Amino acid sequence: MVGCASSPGRSPTGTSTPIARNRSTLPVTDRADNVKMAKTSDLDKLDPPTPKNYVPHKWPAPSQDLWSQIRDGLQLKSGAKRRSVRIWTQYYATHTNHLSQSLQRARPFLWHVVKQVEKRHMPTEIALLPIVESGYDPSAKSYVGASGMWQFMPGTADYMNLPRDWWYDGRDDPIASTDAALNYLQSLNQRYDGDWLLALAAYNAGPGRVDKAIAQAESEGQSTSYWDLQLPQETTEYVPKLLALRRILKTPARFGVDWPSLANKPRTKLVKLPGQTELKVAAHMLDMSQANLRRLNPGMRRWASEPGGHDELLVPADKAAAFQVKLAHISPADLVDSRTHTVHRGDVLGRIAHTYGVSVAALREANGLNSNTIRVGQRLTIPGPGGHEKAPPAEPTQTYVVQSGDTLWNIADRYSVSVASLRRANGSSSNTLHPGDSLSIPGSAKLPAPSTYVVQTGDTLWSIAQTNHVSVSDLRQWNRIPSGMSLHPGRTIALDGPAPLPDYYEVEPGDSLWSIASRFSMQVATLRSLNDMSSNSTIQPGERLRLQPLSS
Numbered sequence: 001m002v003g004c005a006s007s008p009g010r011s012p013t014g015t016s017t018p019i020a021r022n023r024s025t026l027p028v029t030d031r032a033d034n035v036k037m038a039k040t041s042d043l044d045k046l047d048p049p050t051p052k053n054y055v056p057h058k059w060p061a062p063s064q065d066l067w068s069q070i071r072d073g074l075q076l077k078s079g080a081k082r083r084s085v086r087i088w089t090q091y092y093a094t095h096t097n098h099l100s101q102s103l104q105r106a107r108p109f110l111w112h113v114v115k116q117v118e119k120r121h122m123p124t125e126i127a128l129l130p131i132v133e134s135g136y137d138p139s140a141k142s143y144v145g146a147s148g149m150w151q152f153m154p155g156t157a158d159y160m161n162l163p164r165d166w167w168y169d170g171r172d173d174p175i176a177s178t179d180a181a182l183n184y185l186q187s188l189n190q191r192y193d194g195d196w197l198l199a200l201a202a203y204n205a206g207p208g209r210v211d212k213a214i215a216q217a218e219s220e221g222q223s224t225s226y227w228d229l230q231l232p233q234e235t236t237e238y239v240p241k242l243l244a245l246r247r248i249l250k251t252p253a254r255f256g257v258d259w260p261s262l263a264n265k266p267r268t269k270l271v272k273l274p275g276q277t278e279l280k281v282a283a284h285m286l287d288m289s290q291a292n293l294r295r296l297n298p299g300m301r302r303w304a305s306e307p308g309g310h311d312e313l314l315v316p317a318d319k320a321a322a323f324q325v326k327l328a329h330i331s332p333a334d335l336v337d338s339r340t341h342t343v344h345r346g347d348v349l350g351r352i353a354h355t356y357g358v359s360v361a362a363l364r365e366a367n368g369l370n371s372n373t374i375r376v377g378q379r380l381t382i383p384g385p386g387g388h389e390k391a392p393p394a395e396p397t398q399t400y401v402v403q404s405g406d407t408l409w410n411i412a413d414r415y416s417v418s419v420a421s422l423r424r425a426n427g428s429s430s431n432t433l434h435p436g437d438s439l440s441i442p443g444s445a446k447l448p449a450p451s452t453y454v455v456q457t458g459d460t461l462w463s464i465a466q467t468n469h470v471s472v473s474d475l476r477q478w479n480r481i482p483s484g485m486s487l488h489p490g491r492t493i494a495l496d497g498p499a500p501l502p503d504y505y506e507v508e509p510g511d512s513l514w515s516i517a518s519r520f521s522m523q524v525a526t527l528r529s530l531n532d533m534s535s536n537s538t539i540q541p542g543e544r545l546r547l548q549p550l551s552s
Contacts, residue, residue, distance in 0.1 A: 173299030
């Protein structure tokens with residue numbers, strides 16, 4: 001599942017509102033009125049009246065205006081006689097704050113979207129889809145974990161090879177996510193033999209849900225067009241929202257909308273970085289605020305770009321050339337605002353990192369260290385997030401104890417880091433894993449907070465897994481649910497990573513220290529130590545065992 005839940009992602013007043021899947025906070029159309037075309041005279045009542053003294057909107061030439069270029073490439077049938085399309089047209093035409101804010105947010109990214117759409121010979125209506133998804137907000141988040149301008153769910157992002165780690169989330173990168181979203185839409189269009197409406201429905205609900213609806217219609221001898229399929233309410237509204245925006249773009253003045261012009265030229269440009277670059281330093285070189293630079297690059301999650309990883313920065317187009325010249329003449333060492341520390345007797349890397357407010361991983365990266373070993377008199381470069389604006393804080397490294405059956409890949413996946421960064425953080429010790437070995441997890445003192453879902457009556461692990469494009473085995477592993485354990489309504493399920501470790505666990509019949517330690521990915525010795533237990537201690541059902549150390 002990729003697409004939005006209820007949209008728009010902003011309220012008519014312009015305040016941010018969460019996007020909640022499978023809930024509709026906006027007009028709900030009557031499905032029965034969508035099955036057959038209604039009489040135009042009846043449908044006219046659903047459109048806002050044409051303004052008096054109506055004067056058609058004067059569009060610039062497509063070569064001069066981006067919105068004109070989109071308008072010139074419209075390919076989908078208008079759906080103007082569909083009740084739901086008329087209702088959503090009225091919604092957007094009367095909630096002009098939401099529409100105008102979406103068009104404003106689109107300005108830095110629209111040129112890139114349109115060029116990619118045209119490169120693929122797709123209907124230019126697709127360039128309007130982020131308005132439906134997120135209000136063209138590249139940092140939009142949903143309750144269930146969808147993220148970015150195109151609202152990618154974690155599972156679909158992984159399927160489309162959109163990277164996510166501690167440093168960077170490609171779902172929030174407006175350029176990378178556009179490429180992935182359009183690739184995915186193209187593949188769905190091929191799956192449904194060129195039917196764009198079915199492809200859009202599958203983008204929103206997932207192809208499995210659409211395939212099931214088609215199979216049901218075929219078995220009943222019914223039409224398999226988008227308009228006739230039995231789909232979730234959210235998906236029945238999804239295409240009408242897009243077609244409503246299409247109608248308004250086609251003749252905005254008729255609906256009382258003042259559609260702004262936008263010169264057909266890029267407003268932002270990708271610039272390749274020569275090495276790890278701190279956002280504060282880049283913002284200074286660009287003569288702009290760090291906050292504005294971060295708004296163009298919400299996929300960058302930390303104070304600097306990923307060392308050896310994602311190496312492009314989206315910058316204002318009119319500043320790109322001068323920025324590239326400055327990058328060509330600056331030492332890579334100066335791209336990170338760093339300090340130095342001379343190692344004294346008794347110093348350890350973790351304590352130094354804590355003192356300067358950086359992660360051990362960042363400290364090792366900045367100094368080319370393959371381990372945590374340091375020597376007295378050694379001068380360490382301290383990468384500094386100090387003074388950055390609203391950047392996420394650096395986090396210290398966590399140690400993970402290897403369990404039986406672990407591989408580098410599943411450990412990296414569990415902590416949302418790359419295998420390469422895991423290797424860098426652990427050197428040669430990561431080449432062969434043995435149960436009981438300790439691995440440093442770069443850049444995180446705790447597992448990334450997963451997206452969650454509250455179990456409803458009738459839910460099963462299988463249905464939750466299908467809806468969120470994950471496997472049942474992953475859900476069991478992430479939520480520590482043994483085979484045979486039933487779900488209870490109200491329980492919170494992690495959808496894309498391990499659920500946080502609870503402070504306590506209540507012993508159940510049949511439990512042993514080994515089974516509890518295995519369930520929570522820890523060693524029996526650690527469990528004994530946390531609970532002051534000797535090797536001869538036993539446990540009883542109902543007893544509470546501590547799983548987390550006491551706060552200092």
